[in-house]
Amino acid sequence: MRKKIFFFILPFIAMKINAQNSIVIHADMGKDTINRNIYGHFAEHLGHCIYGGFYVGENNPKIPNVNGVRSDVIEALKKLKIPVLRWPGGCFADTYHWKDGIGPKDKRPSMLNVWWGNVKEDNSFGTNEFLNMCELLGAQPYISGNVGSGSPQELSDWVKYADHPNGSSPMTDLRQKNGRTNPWNVKYWGLGNEAWGCGGNMTAEYYANVYRQFATFMNNPGKRLYRIASGASDDDYHWTEVLMKEIPPYLYDALGLHHYSVIDWNKKSSATNFSEEEYFITMKKALLMDELVTKHSAIMDKYDPAKKKGLVVDEWGGWYDVEPGTNPAFLFQQNTMRDAMIAGTTLNIFNNHCDRVRMANLAQTINVLQAVILTNEEKMILTPTYHVMEMYNVHQDAVMLPLELTSNDYTVGSEKLKAISASASRDKNGAIHISLVNIDAENSQDVSITMNGLIFKTVTGRILTSERLQNYNSFENPDKIEPKSFSKAIIKGSNISVKLPPFSAVVLELK
Numbered sequence: 015m016r017k018k019i020f021f022f023i024l025p026f027i028a029m030k031i032n033a034q035n036s037i038v039i040h041a042d043m044g045k046d047t048i049n050r051n052i053y054g055h056f057a058e059h060l061g062h063c064i065y066g067g068f069y070v071g072e073n074n075p076k077i078p079n080v081n082g083v084r085s086d087v088i089e090a091l092k093k094l095k096i097p098v099l100r101w102p103g104g105c106f107a108d109t110y111h112w113k114d115g116i117g118p119k120d121k122r123p124s125m126l127n128v129w130w131g132n133v134k135e136d137n138s139f140g141t142n143e144f145l146n147m148c149e150l151l152g153a154q155p156y157i158s159g160n161v162g163s164g165s166p167q168e169l170s171d172w173v174k175y176a177d178h179p180n181g182s183s184p185m186t187d188l189r190q191k192n193g194r195t196n197p198w199n200v201k202y203w204g205l206g207n208e209a210w211g212c213g214g215n216m217t218a219e220y221y222a223n224v225y226r227q228f229a230t231f232m233n234n235p236g237k238r239l240y241r242i243a244s245g246a247s248d249d250d251y252h253w254t255e256v257l258m259k260e261i262p263p264y265l266y267d268a269l270g271l272h273h274y275s276v277i278d279w280n281k282k283s284s285a286t287n288f289s290e291e292e293y294f295i296t297m298k299k300a301l302l303m304d305e306l307v308t309k310h311s312a313i314m315d316k317y318d319p320a321k322k323k324g325l326v327v328d329e330w331g332g333w334y335d336v337e338p339g340t341n342p343a344f345l346f347q348q349n350t351m352r353d354a355m356i357a358g359t360t361l362n363i364f365n366n367h368c369d370r371v372r373m374a375n376l377a378q379t380i381n382v383l384q385a386v387i388l389t390n391e392e393k394m395i396l397t398p399t400y401h402v403m404e405m406y407n408v409h410q411d412a413v414m415l416p417l418e419l420t421s422n423d424y425t426v427g428s429e430k431l432k433a434i435s436a437s438a439s440r441d442k443n444g445a446i447h448i449s450l451v452n453i454d455a456e457n458s459q460d461v462s463i464t465m466n467g468l469i470f471k472t473v474t475g476r477i478l479t480s481e482r483l484q485n486y487n488s489f490e491n492p493d494k495i496e497p498k499s500f501s502k503a504i505i506k507g508s509n510i511s512v513k514l515p516p517f518s519a520v521v522l523e524l525k
C-alpha cells in the first residue's frame with residue numbers, strides 16, 4: 015500500500031521540481047497606454063544631487079557643462095529618455111522660497127538646508143536654471159510647491175512666473191527682467207510634499223482643506239495645470255480616502271504615493287555588503303508596491319470609477335546606509351544588482367497598473383538613494399538601475415498588454431516570493447516588448463511565454479546580470495555591469511521559451 019501511495023505522489027513531486035514558469039500575453043487585448051512619465055525622476059537639493067551632480071556652475075573650468083549643467087549628465091539622461099523631473103524636493107520643497115533663487119546670483123540670499131545636513135544653500139540653482147535644464151534634457155518639469163511653510167500667494171506667483179503670458183503681471187515682468195520672455199509652460203505642480211510628515215505634520219483632514227485653499231489660486235489661463243496632492247505614505251489608506259472625499263474633482267488631477275524599499279528604518283544595512291536574507295527582505299518590500307498600488311487604486315475607484323485622476327508614485331526606490339565615510343545627511347549609496355531587481359520589478363508593477371499610475375519618480379536621479387548616475391568631480395558612472403531604466407524605456411507611451419503569470423517561488427528560509435515578474439507592451443510601430451525579471455538569487459528560471467492573438471517572426475533581447483548580486487559599477491570599473499545581447503529566447507511555434515539566469519532582467523523584442 016505504501017508503495018502505491020509513493021508511486022501516486024511521485025509525478026506531483028516531479029511536477030513541483032520541474033515546475034514551469036508560464037506567461038500568457040493577450041496581445042489582442044491591450045487598451046491602456048503606459049504613460050511615459052512612469053519613467054520619471056526626482057532631483058532634490060540634497061547632498062550632491064543638484065550641486066556636483068546636475069549642476070557644477072557656469073564658470074567651471076574642469077567639468078564640461080552647458081549653462082552650468084554637466085554635459086555628461088545631459089547626454090546620459092537624454093539616452094535614458096527622461097520624460098519628467100520632479101524638483102526641488104522632497105522635504106526641502108516645503109522650506110524653499112523660490113524668489114530667493116532668481117535674479118543675479120550674487121544678489122541671491124543664502125539659507126541653511128535644515129533637512130539635509132544644515133549645509134549652506136546659496137540658491138545658485140533656482141527656477142530659471144531648473145526649467146532651462148529641463149528644456150535641454152527634453153523633460154517635462156514637475157515643480158513641488160511649498161505648502162508647509164509657504165503661502166497661497168507665493169505659490170500662485172510661482173505659477174505666474176513660470177507659466178503666464180509675457181507682459182501679463184509683475185511676475186512675468188520679473189521673468190523678462192531675468193532674461194526669459196516666453197513662459198516655460200510647467201504643467202505638473204505638486205502641492206507640498208509628505209504633508210503628513212516633513213511637509214507640516216498635518217492630518218489628512220487638515221491637509222485636504224489647506225490643499226483646497228492653495229489650489230484655488232493656482233491657474234494658467236487657457237492651459238490646464240496638472241495639480242498633484244501630497245499623497246499617502248505606504249499603506250496609509252485613510253490618507254487617500256480623505257483626500258478623495260474632501261477635495262473637489264475640479265481642484266486636483268492626481269494624488270501622490272511614497273514607498274521606499276527599506277529593510278528597517280533603524281537598521282537599513284549596507285548598500286553593497288548584504289546577505290541573501292537582507293536581499294530577500296528588500297525584494298519583499300519592493301514587491302509590496304503591487305499591493306499598495308492595488309489598494310490605493312481601489313479607494314480611488316470608489317470616487318473616480320472612470321479613472322480620470324492619476325496615482326503618482328513620486329518617490330520610490332531602495333534606501334540603505336550611506337557609503338562609509340560620507341555625510342549621513344547626504345544619502346549617498348552605491349547601487350548593485352539588487353537595485354536592478356528593485357527597478358525591474360517595480361517598473362513592471364507600474365506598467366501593469368498604468369490604468370491608474372500616470373507618473374512615478376525614482377528617488378533620486380544623481381548621487382542620492384537609488385541613483386541612476388553617480389559623480390565624483392569630473393568622473394561620472396551609470397548604475398545598474400540606469401541600465402534597467404534604459405532597457406525598459408521601450409515601454410514609454412506603448413499600449414500595455416495584459417498578461418497572466420504563473421511563477422515558481424523564490425524561497426529563503428520559510429518565506430517565499432514569486433521569482434518571476436513581467437510586463438508587456440506594443441509600441442506605435444507594432445513591435446512587442448516583454449520585460450522579465452528573475453529575482454531568485456540562486457536558480458535560473460525557465461519561462462514559457464504564449465502569445466495570444468499574435469504571429470511574430472523574430473525575437474531579440476538584452477540582458478542585465480552579473481556574477482554576484484552585490485556587484486556594482488565603480489569609478490575604477492565603470493562598465494562592470496552593462497546590458498548585453500540575449501540569445502536564450504527561442505521561438506517554438508506561437509511560444510517562446512526563455513532561460514533567465516539568477517538575478518537578471520531581460521527585455522525581449524518581438525517583430
Ligand code: AHR
Pocket residue numbers: 058103104105106207208329377378383
Ligand atoms: O528622498 C529623500 C526624502 O525621502 C524626501 O526628501 C522625502 O520626501 C522622503 O521622506
